[in-house]
Amino acid sequence: MTWKSEVRKFGVVVALIALAAGGWIYWQSKWVNYSSQVGRFEVEYPRGWSMKEYMFESGFDVRVEFSPTSESNRISREGQISVTMVGKPLAGQVLGSEDEFKLWLDRSDGATASGMKKLGNRLANNIKGVMLAEQLEDYWAITSWFAEGGKNYYLAVLGNGDYGDEEIRIMDKVVKSFRLK
Incomplete structure (x- = not known):
């Protein structure tokens, strides 16, 4: 191998990394x-993604579900993102x-x-x-549970197969965007 072919390979790798990073930035801006x-x-x-909001009389007060409308707008292996608010x-x-x-807050990761795994504590707007x-x-489910003002809020990301680091990053993005009014 000549040094020129090594430089070309390095250039291709750098270009692929830049493309992936650009895709990540583009993906993040599409919310x-x-x-x-x-x-x-x-x-x-x-x-x-489609959105449906459900209201209940007992247990779950409100549940909002977001789902991809086609394979082309699916991200990773996500089949649904949901937010559920429970008053009682x-x-x-x-x-x-x-x-x-x-x-759960005090438990180590x-x-x-029970088969449930703690991935860590999170903070969503304090x-x-x-x-x-x-x-x-x-299927898998990643749920972030928040308790505030006597209410429980469950943010969930669900999908088929196994979850991985990308699904955790997506859940973190949902958590970061969560705000009470």
Whole structure:
């Protein structure tokens, strides 16, 4: 190999890295803001995705789901991003009580006997939260749970197969955009 061919290879690698970084920046700029009047929160979701808001009489007060409308606007392996606000958790609801929230905040990162894995604590506009992941047989779910003002907020990213670092970055983007009104 000549030094010229090595320089060309290096140039190709640099170009691919720049292209990937440009794609990441482009991908990040393709998000839009959603504001829930009922849930009194704001969050960003990918442009072109569909949105549905559901209201409930007990348990979940409001749930907003964002889904890709085609394979062309899917990001990574995400099949859905959702935000759920719960004012009065049902008796025995998993991830529902203030005591359970405090236990998760204080627990170290890593897997638990239940199969749920703590990915770390998060902060969304000065609201403390905890990021949890669950890998099931056919799909995965990453949930960030925030408790504020007597209400629980669950931000979730769901998809098929296995989750990885990119899915955690996407969840972090959703968390960073989350605001209470």
